[in-house]
Amino acid sequence: MKKTIQIPLGSQHISLLEPIRFKFECENEKIIGVDADVGFVHRGVELACTRSFEFKQVGYVVARVCGLCAITHSLSYTLAAEKLLGYEANDRIKYLRMLMVELDRIHSHMLCLAHTAENAGFEALFMQIMADRELVMDLQEAISGNRVQFDFIAIGGVNRDLTPELTALIHKNLTLLSEKIDALIGLFNNNWSLSLKYKGVGVLRLEDAYTYNALGPLARAAGLATDVRVETSDFPYEDIGYTMILESTGDIHARNFVRLREIVNSIAMCRNIADNLPAGEILEKTKGKPKGEAVVRVEAPRGELFYLVRGNGGNMLERVRIKTPTFSGIPAMMEVFKSSEYADAPAILASFDPCMSCTAK
Amino acid sequence: MTKLETTLATLLADIGTFYEPKKWHFLTVNGIDLGEGKIELQWIFSKYGVKDEIVIYYALSDYETPVPSLVSLIPSAFMGEREIVDMFGLKVDGAERGLYLDEDSLQHPLRSES
Numbered sequence: 001m002k003k004t005i006q007i008p009l010g011s012q013h014i015s016l017l018e019p020i021r022f023k024f025e026c027e028n029e030k031i032i033g034v035d036a037d038v039g040f041v042h043r044g045v046e047l048a049c050t051r052s053f054e055f056k057q058v059g060y061v062v063a064r065v066c067g068l069c070a071i072t073h074s075l076s077y078t079l080a081a082e083k084l085l086g087y088e089a090n091d092r093i094k095y096l097r098m099l100m101v102e103l104d105r106i107h108s109h110m111l112c113l114a115h116t117a118e119n120a121g122f123e124a125l126f127m128q129i130m131a132d133r134e135l136v137m138d139l140q141e142a143i144s145g146n147r148v149q150f151d152f153i154a155i156g157g158v159n160r161d162l163t164p165e166l167t168a169l170i171h172k173n174l175t176l177l178s179e180k181i182d183a184l185i186g187l188f189n190n191n192w193s194l195s196l197k198y199k200g201v202g203v204l205r206l207e208d209a210y211t212y213n214a215l216g217p218l219a220r221a222a223g224l225a226t227d228v229r230v231e232t233s234d235f236p237y238e239d240i241g242y243t244m245i246l247e248s249t250g251d252i253h254a255r256n257f258v259r260l261r262e263i264v265n266s267i268a269m270c271r272n273i274a275d276n277l278p279a280g281e282i283l284e285k286t287k288g289k290p291k292g293e294a295v296v297r298v299e300a301p302r303g304e305l306f307y308l309v310r311g312n313g314g315n316m317l318e319r320v321r322i323k324t325p326t327f328s329g330i331p332a333m334m335e336v337f338k339s340s341e342y343a344d345a346p347a348i349l350a351s352f353d354p355c356m357s358c359t360a361k
Numbered sequence: 362m363t364k365l366e367t368t369l370a371t372l373l374a375d376i377g378t379f380y381e382p383k384k385w386h387f388l389t390v391n392g393i394d395l396g397e398g399k400i401e402l403q404w405i406f407s408k409y410g411v412k413d414e415i416v417i418y419y420a421l422s423d424y425e426t427p428v429p430s431l432v433s434l435i436p437s438a439f440m441g442e443r444e445i446v447d448m449f450g451l452k453v454d455g456a457e458r459g460l461y462l463d464e465d466s467l468q469h470p471l472r473s474e475s
């Protein structure tokens with residue numbers, strides 16, 4: 001039997017944005033076993049949603065689960081509550097909600113790519129991507145009134161409308177951003193140290209993607225054609241130019257490119273929404289209190305976000321179940337680590353884009 | 362959404378017959394406290410490439426009855442199983458306490474009595 005050593009990574013590590021601890025069992029440089037500890041920032045949000053807040057307030061509570069995908073949390077809960085109230089939003093509301101979700105995806109993917117660059121030693125590129133990301137953050141602030149915790153989505157609609165000035169700003173900033181992303185694609189396509197050397201590193205095979213129920217960019221980089229945007233009928237994504245982005249090699253390079261190409265697609269969808277916004281009210285009255293059980297899936301930047309909400313006709317809900325993308329992605333991540341070199345672990349981890357705030361909720 | 366009733370005794374057989382990895386995406390395990398020591402357990406699936414097709418297997422149980430693990434059928438199920446061990450204080454075959462809470466914590470926050 002060969003001698004093995006255990007090496008921890010985290011909970012505080014230069015390659016981590018949020019606390020998670022991996023315990024790697026290594027045989028020389030090769031990782032042969034891994035254990036993950038994900039619960040450092042557990043805040044009891046599910047419990048708070050049923051004990052401390054009424055159903056009309058819960059949408060604003062769940063937005064605090066995560067600073068990066070706050071909009072998808074409040075949207076998922078709101079859709080579930082609206083289903084229980086028997087309400088379906090008009091097309092204008094759906095388009096405005098899709099606009100914010102896609103802007104959220106762009107800035108979240110850019111954060112991941114910036115972090116990838118930082119891990120590869122490209123400090124200046126990290127700062128450049130973060131500076132370019134401000135184009136999207138500025139748009140979100142102009143549209144919703146806030147940079148991070150938007151509180152844009154409400155039961156029955158959204159809280160603010162698009163004005164002609166905002167539409168012009170969307171086009172202006174997204175035009176600028178398109179040029180930046182084109183340059184970034186060139187860099188990731190041609191620079192050895194940044195991305196090309198990661199071809200064949202941190203591979204998730206298609207077969208393992210199915211076995212470990214991978215999701216989001218992690219799955220699509222391995223060739224698994226799954227995306228909640230086309231697996232639910234809550235939003236007309238086909239009408240605004242959605243395209244599923246697939247790669248096949250399942251390595252770090254492929255995950256980078258799924259995100260880069262998804263940014264390009266999301267920019268096109270945001271432009272289409274701004275140009276083709278249907279007429280209608282932005283906030284409609286809903287009646288009653290939630291009774292029954294509803295499930296909702298929304299494609300967050302990291303993959304499928306799932307909410308199950310059960311109400312009994314009162315102001316307080318019986319159950320709010322939140323299943324986040326990183327939570328589901330952990331088993332696939334652990335599998336990828338098992339056949340990798342320890343030296344590649346930080347880069348692999350960054351390419352998963354894990355969100356521990358979501359996971360521990 | 363389709364809800365199918367099962368029991369803890371027949372769970373492995375029912376899911377084993379139903380689940381095909383390339384057809385169904387396993388979402389998670391869920392628990393809902395029904396009060397008076399009763400709990401509804403749910404195993405949730407969605408179908409790849411098909412709109413709005415969600416299947417929930419559910420079983421009624423209590424806090425004490427051990428819950429069979431699905432890890433032999435669905436390797437990724439361990440995360441959800443560890444979560445219900447922490448949150449409801451249930452016993453799930455092979456699932457350790459300590460995903461969110463301390464390993465020696467006596468709490469089970471999502472029980473209605475807590």
